[in-house]
Amino acid sequence: MKDEFIKNIGVWGQRHYAYLKKHSPTVINVMRMKGTLEQYLRDIDRDAQEMFEMLMRQYAEIEGITEQLKVDNQMEWIGRMNSIKSRVTNVVNAELIYC
DSSP, rough: OOGGGGGOOOOHHHHHHHHHHHHOHHHHHEEEEEEEEHHHHHHHHHHHHHHHHHHHHHHHHHOOOOOHHHOOHHHHHHHHHHHHHHHHHHHHIIIOOOO
16 A cells, blocks of 8 residues: 555544545545645544534533433433434534545
C-alpha cells in the first residue's frame, strides 16, 4: 500500500480516505505529490471527532438525557444515546466525510 500512514489515522480520516480513493483518486494523487495527504486526513479526522463530540453533547442536552437517567434507567439511557450516536454519525458523514 502506498499510504502506510493510513493505519495511524483515526476512523473518520480513514473513511474520508476510502471515499476519496473511490470517487476522486486524482485528488489523492495530487495530495501525495504535494505531500499534504497525511496532514489533510489528520485534520479531517480531528474536525470530525470534535464535531461528533459536540453534537453528541448538544443532542443529549436537547433531549434531556442526563446522568440521573443513566443511574435510574440504564437501558433507556443506552437506547437513547445509541439513537443519538446514529444520527450524529450520519450528520458528520454527510457534512465532512462523504462530500
